[in-house]
Amino acid sequence: MMLELASYGAFFLTVALTYAVIVMGLNVQWGQTGLFNVGVAGFVAVGAYVSAFLTAAPATGWLGGYGLPIWAGWGAAFLAGGLVAAAVGRLTIRLRADYLAITTFGVSVTVQLAALNLQPLTGGPFGVSQIPRPFGALAGQALSFGLANLALLAASVLVLCLVLEHLARSPWGRVLRAIREDETAAEALGKSPRRFRVEAFALGGAIMGLGGAMQAHFIGFIAPENYLPMVTFQVWAMLIVGGSGNTRGAILGAVLVWAIWAASSAVVEALAPAGEQARAAALQTVIIGVALCAILLLRPQGILREMRTVSRRIRPSATETGPSSPPDAP
Amino acid sequence: MIPQILLEGALTGALIGLGAIGLTLTYSILRFANFAHGELLTWGAYLSLSVAGLIGAATGAHLPPLDPFSFTWALPVAGLIAMLLTAALALAVDAVLFGRLRGRGASTIIVVMASFGASMALRSGLEFLYTSKPAYYTTELQIAMRLPAGMRATPDQLLMLGLTALVVLAVHLMLTRTGIGRAMRAVSENPALAGLVGIDTRKVIRVVWILGGALACAAGTMSGLLVQIRPYMGFDLLLPLFAAAILGGIGSVPGAMLGGLIVGICEAFAVHLIGAEWRAAVGFVLIILVLLARPSGLFGRAA
Secondary structure (H helix, E strand, O other), X not given: OHHHXXXXXXXXXXXXXXXXXXXXXXXXHHHHOOOOOOOHHHHHHHHHHHHHHHHOOOOOOOOOOOOOOHHHHXXXXXXXXXXXXXXXXXXXXXXOHHHHHHHHHXXXXXXXXXXXXXXXXXXXXXXXXXXXXXXXXXXXXXHHHHHHHHHHHHXXXXXXHHHHHHHHHOHHHHHHHHHHHOHHHHHHOOOOHHHHHHHHHHHHHHHHHHHHHHHHHHHOOEOHHHHOHHHHHHHHHHHHHHOOOOHHHHHHHHHHHHHHHHHHHHXXXXXXXXXXXXXXXXXXXXXXXXXXXXXXXXXXXXXXXXXXXXXXXXXXXHHHHOOOOOOOOO | OHHHHHHHHHHHHHHHXXXXXXXXXXXXXXXXXXXXXXXXXXXXXXXXHHHHHHHHHHOOOOOOEOOOOOOEOHHHHHHHHHHHHHHHHHHHHHHHHHHHHHHOOOOHHHHHHHHHHHHHXXXXXXXXXXXXXXXXXXXXXXXXXXXXXXXXXXXXXXXXXXXXXXXHHHHHHHHHHOHHHHHHHHHHHOHHHHHHOOOOHHHHHHHHHHHHHHHHHHHHHHHXXXXXXXXXHHHHHHHHHHHHHHHHOOOOHHHHHHHHHHHHHHHXXXXXXXXXXXXXXXXXXXXXXXXXXXXXXXXXXXX
């Protein structure tokens, strides 16, 4: 019993941490730069499919399945997510913010459609199964397998978190927030808002792609229906709840929202009669949608406020009174 | 062959255009992309279904069919009542959600995010109430009539085209010839200045929601009559709606209508040339093309 509980805990946390990676990608785009991406699911799907394509075992009727190592799949997913985001960003980032929202929404719809219809590349509606899982040799022992995966994910999240916090404090990160707060002033200082925005959008898309690949390898199976706009919605809820502009908030939000999501699914499954499961799941979505709107109304800055990030060369005490103290999260 | 594709495209296009009018007005006057607009269509369709059911039950289901159409008097009456109810729903959502965010001066993106949440809640609410099984206003089968140039259409389809043309003409006249129409255009042009010259912005916003909701309901009901009613029908139309609004130039009612027709005809050709499975990508491709070539749309002015 204890053993089962522990391996369930490891499983739960691992899934939550794969979401945390995706939320960190969104935090680079939205939290740091103010870029509104409503197509998170699309970038996650690109990463998941690219990695599965390269690392799964060869199968008949499918062009993919090169049996490459998992780290190669992760790297390729990172690049692919970044490239797609860079292309979308170059096309639309000079336009008004909500045009970017509409376009990215279109990206996710189109990526999902491609996953469904490009059967030779993606396996079509049946998806790709038998994606290699990290520590596959341990698969027989549930607990050690779960803990090893959790350790890998935790380490990845930690590294990513440290890199992103370092980036946020770097000159590059400060330019991003300067552009977010006052584009004209940043431009007057000789910074090209467009270039920095495209870079931030690409980096965020790359991290989402990586998160998608991690998810695919951890679960071992992907299908087009895993990448519906619902995913975008979940990831946004995680970032808003945790507090945007704050990498730790992104992780906290991911774990918290995933916990609420999993718990409410369990309650629905336990309480709803067998024939009414779909209806009960719909009610669960209503509640989550209303909750998100309520958070936006009542506490738009999330649980953790935006971190005060200034140059490493300025002592923290100086920032308390200095003119450079950052404004509230948007 | 080609005239038939054009006719099919014009039919979907007319419905998209009707929905896009509300979207383009909210976009230009309230200044945010409302991701919940598709749900107004769906709610409109289901409200028509429910009211028609109530009328049917009240009259003992003995209404004679409206020859040559597939439905009885119950549907048009229900449609009109549902238009009022959908407008009320739009006003209610504005009162509890968008209005409060607006009053607080929340950034555009927070409002868009809220519309995303509202879309989720409204759609799943319908799925909970009516389940995800498709519903129909009528199970009557209609025989298509032969038209000139080898085209075929059912009487229902022709009626929808005629009604849409009438509604669009009425909205256009309202915007150009009446005081409230002029006030709406003034607010879309410059809200601060419009407020200064004594235009009641709150009233304008109410009219926008009433008009947007009623037209969305009309589009949803017609779409439900021609195809079927599903909880996801409006959500699936969202991208074509945005494409039509952007194509026509944000804020332009004739533009939204023309944009809708273009999107519908492009979809019809895509279905015939590439395959029906790619239909949903047509809106996306058109949005990208417009944003690249002419971001202000066909009828819009450069920002």
